[in-house]
Amino acid sequence: MTIDVVGVSKRFKSFNALDNVSLHVRSGELVALLGPSGSGKTTLLRIIAGLDWPDAGEVRFDGEDALARTVRDRNVGFVFQHYALFRHLSVFENVAFGLRVRTGKDKVPDAAIRARVSELLELVQIDWLADRYPGQLSGGQRQRVALARALAISPRVLLLDEPFGALDAKVRKELRRWLRHLHEELPVTSLLVTHDQEEALELADRVVVMGHGRIEQVGTPAEVYENPATAFVHDFIGETLALPAEVRAGRLYAGDRPLALDSQGTADGPARLLARPHDVDFADPGDAPFAGRVLAVRTFGPVRRADIEIAGRDGPVVVEAAVPLQQDLATGGLIGLLPRKYRVFAASA
């Protein structure tokens, strides 16, 4: 099932939680919504599910107006940010809930419910926990119950709000692969919210980067990483080394010094030169476009980082650079930075 979000806006009092958001999700795709806290990810998901209504805009499932349908009729599986399991029901009954509430001609016979729930519990690998209550489960187990419960109604759309948010890094990684696998097995279109970029990049077919209630960029993980559309995306996805600069008459300057670097068509005014740390080389301070004082050097296993203080327009700026292992770097010394690959954005953006 395709999902189309067209020009959706949502305000809470005077606060714009979503500002003219449009998004197309292809059938069978797994899309990750990525953005910092408060960027409107949950709000967008709730609107798609029908738990909230937009102030303006449209939501379409397979081209049909979804806003005309209530949550009940949208047949959307929703996995909540904090699971929202029914605390008074056993794991089995939690998963069975969506089938038990069907009445009239949709009523599911008890035997069919048992079979389906057992099948789902096996699928999420917690069949041995069927008689436990949510209070007696670990975070990862709750997560699986929440997923099985959402899958019980055979949804065509699966919305997952930070499903791995409360889990430790190791369990996250494991569940991530398992979820990807599950998504491929089922005829379902999935939208997953996360603010963990690694998760989004590893799991999703496409990534939607949100910031301040707006969609900043949509693309494959590689596109978003290699070719960020805005400074916000560059900052948010992957590591960024930001160098202060200025564009005057189409040329880049650091302070009063013209730089032998391309301004990439950025408009005149204060600018920021953004690069991945590993795309910045060290050089002799005299030859490099940027130079600064080394404040500290840290080593974690194969990675070495250095804090380098650079003079900026409004006082010194500290950047974190990646240091090749063979590079000699003395704390307190001057060092030049030479970006090999970089993007230039106006500083206000």
Place this chain on the structure above:
Amino acid sequence: MSVAEIAPPATAPARVIRQAPPVHTEPPAVRIAIITVALVFLGLVIGLPLVSVFVQAFAKGWQTYVAALVDPDALAAIRLTLIVAAISVGLNLVFGLVASWAIAKFEFTGKSFLITLIDLPFSVSPVVAGLVFVLLFGSQGLIGPFLQANDIKIVFALPGIVLATVFVTFPFVARELIPLMQEQGTSEEEAAISLGASGLSTFFRVTLPNVKWALLYGVLLCNARAMGEFGAVSVVSGHIRGLTNTMPLQIEILYNEYQFAASFAVASLLALLALVTLCAKTILEKRLTREH
């Protein structure tokens, strides 16, 4: 109104809080002294009167006790009390559920006003509450003439007594449920409707089971207060023997007529109710703390 005050505990329902393990800093002698003072005080103020109710009730022997209870007026009072309690608890159960549901799960203007309003009966003297109903529905009251013209009796009849009792007891259920429901939030309800449940089945399958023990607790306190209410009911009842006297009123009348044994016999029933309520309350509190 001396004797009638031995009614079931009618304190405001306090939230059940899980207690931290005690940390003792006082020397044992001080601790023992404090505990002794508390126990002696409790014994004098609560234990002694309770025991004396039963002693007085049986002062003239079994036969007098039983005779006092099967007296037609006493039986009528017991019956009326049960009816009034059943109706008011029923009404307050529904009202309390609806009000706390609305307050805890929805945003609307006038919400804080509604919360204040629910607490009103706790801050108004029951006698004043009773008087308000007389002023409204009595023959000299605001809509009294209209009621008289249509032959509807409210004051000095069952409806008035029920109204007064409902007014006095309506905070009990709501006060118990609101904090619990607020703490639980709306996420389980949202999960339920996203799984296809209707509003009604969400309420009965999710909301209600999540608060059932707190609800029972509220009902228990509400019932105890409804059966023991004296002030408000006294004003609206009219004290018609065998007709509009509830148990507390009957006890007072008997007492004023110097029929002490009979008066205490009826009072012993209320005292018994108090003891049963206390036990049930303790059991429920255990359940509540366990579920939190």
